[in-house]
Amino acid sequence: MAWGGLTLDFWPRRQSREIRLGELTVGGRAPVSVQSMTNTDTRDVTATVAQINRLEAVGCELVRVAVPDETAALALSSIKKSISIPLIADIHFNYRLALIAVDEGVDGLRLNPGNIGSAARVREVVAACRERSIPIRIGVNGGSLEKEVVEKYGYTPQALVASALGHVRLLEDENFALIKISLKSSDVMATLSAYRLLAEAVDYPFHIGITEAGTMLRGAVKSAAGLALLLGEGLGDTLRVSLTAAPEAEIFVAFELLKSLGLRRRGIELISCPTCGRTEVDLIRLAEAVEKALAHIQEPLKIAVMGCVVNGPGEARHADFGIAGGKGVGLIFRQGEILKKLPESELVQALVAEVETFVAKQKMRSGECR
Numbered sequence: 001m002a003w004g005g006l007t008l009d010f011w012p013r014r015q016s017r018e019i020r021l022g023e024l025t026v027g028g029r030a031p032v033s034v035q036s037m038t039n040t041d042t043r044d045v046t047a048t049v050a051q052i053n054r055l056e057a058v059g060c061e062l063v064r065v066a067v068p069d070e071t072a073a074l075a076l077s078s079i080k081k082s083i084s085i086p087l088i089a090d091i092h093f094n095y096r097l098a099l100i101a102v103d104e105g106v107d108g109l110r111l112n113p114g115n116i117g118s119a120a121r122v123r124e125v126v127a128a129c130r131e132r133s134i135p136i137r138i139g140v141n142g143g144s145l146e147k148e149v150v151e152k153y154g155y156t157p158q159a160l161v162a163s164a165l166g167h168v169r170l171l172e173d174e175n176f177a178l179i180k181i182s183l184k185s186s187d188v189m190a191t192l193s194a195y196r197l198l199a200e201a202v203d204y205p206f207h208i209g210i211t212e213a214g215t216m217l218r219g220a221v222k223s224a225a226g227l228a229l230l231l232g233e234g235l236g237d238t239l240r241v242s243l244t245a246a247p248e249a250e251i252f253v254a255f256e257l258l259k260s261l262g263l264r265r266r267g268i269e270l271i272s273c274p275t276c277g278r279t280e281v282d283l284i285r286l287a288e289a290v291e292k293a294l295a296h297i298q299e300p301l302k303i304a305v306m307g308c309v310v311n312g313p314g315e316a317r318h319a320d321f322g323i324a325g326g327k328g329v330g331l332i333f334r335q336g337e338i339l340k341k342l343p344e345s346e347l348v349q350a351l352v353a354e355v356e357t358f359v360a361k362q363k364m365r366s367g368e369c370r
């Protein structure tokens with residue numbers, strides 16, 4: 001149940017072109033997709049596949065791997081064979097690695113054509129990508145701008161855009177339009193200004209993110225601030241939350257952000273009270289236990305964990321299920337209606353059972369309808 005059904009769909013989204021990465025559509029009216037990057041050694045196929053499989057399990061829709069050398073490039077087809085989501089090869093400077101990656105069957109490249117040398121090399125990479133319909137993401141980063149761009153514009157949003165447009169021109173000169181662009185800076189407002197400027201110049205889909213955002217909590221807050229501003233202006237077709245943390249955490253934060261804005265629906269949305277002088281249970285522990293116990297649920301459900309039986313169910317009446325703690329006991333409720341009263345120690349287990357039964361019935365019903 002939503003407050004009046006308002007979502008960010010209510011606000012206009014920038015009209016971008018659609019591109020395809022494997023089975024995934026990015027841009028146009030496609031949902032804003034969530035991606036991450038592995039931090040394993042790409043040459044270690046087993047470790048990289050294991051990490052990608054963990055990312056897939058938590059909802060990652062697109063994954064990028066670093067390709068620093070030929071051994072890593074030659075590992076790509078083995079990785080690709082063992083995963084289900086589109087694979088993007090991240091390549092700097094070396095056009096030969098790009099050609100190998102395309103040959104190995106990747107679904108996308110991240111490569112700045114201005115950094116790979118002569119026009120002939122750009123032409124060769126573009127020809128290989130065109131033949132297999134593989135998009136190229138131009139990824140401009142505030143920390144690695146070209147010298148001449150910095151000399152002309154300084155470290156400004158205009159510099160990020162000028163750099164991106166320089167790379168775009170090289171691809172457009174080859175009549176190649178399977179392009180996606182990111183402009184990343186660790187400065188939230190500079191990033192916002194840059195994407196606004198770029199949106200006036202091109203209609204290629206945008207990969208958005210606040211780069212080097214920081215450790216788990218700080219990075220999540222900074223990313224949420226920046227990405228919400230961008231998405232609120234309709235800017236962004238796919239996103240990565242960059243955290244100094246396990247890649248799985250990036251997916252968690254990305255989905256929480258998109259769910260909060262009504263742009264995606266996946267898994268539980270936890271509504272938990274801030275606690276106050278009326279709280280007579282260990283609510284922080286209870287909320288964490290519920291979150292952990294329901295992490296496997298993929299269906300969109302609102303779950304409330306409230307500190308008191310007086311206000312809890314009422315305050316959380318928009319939740320699908322919930323717990324309201326009392327003195328040594330608690331209530332299990334569904335959409336504000338009390339289902340049962342149990343000792344504190346049995347609450348989490350009972351809530352999980354209710355949710356799982358509900359989800360199983362829903363699945364059965366949707367199966368019957370097919």
Ligand code: SF4
Pocket residue numbers: 273274275276277278279306307308309311312315
């Ligand atoms: S639900 Fe109850 S315990 Fe939690 S903040 Fe509200 S009044 Fe306090």
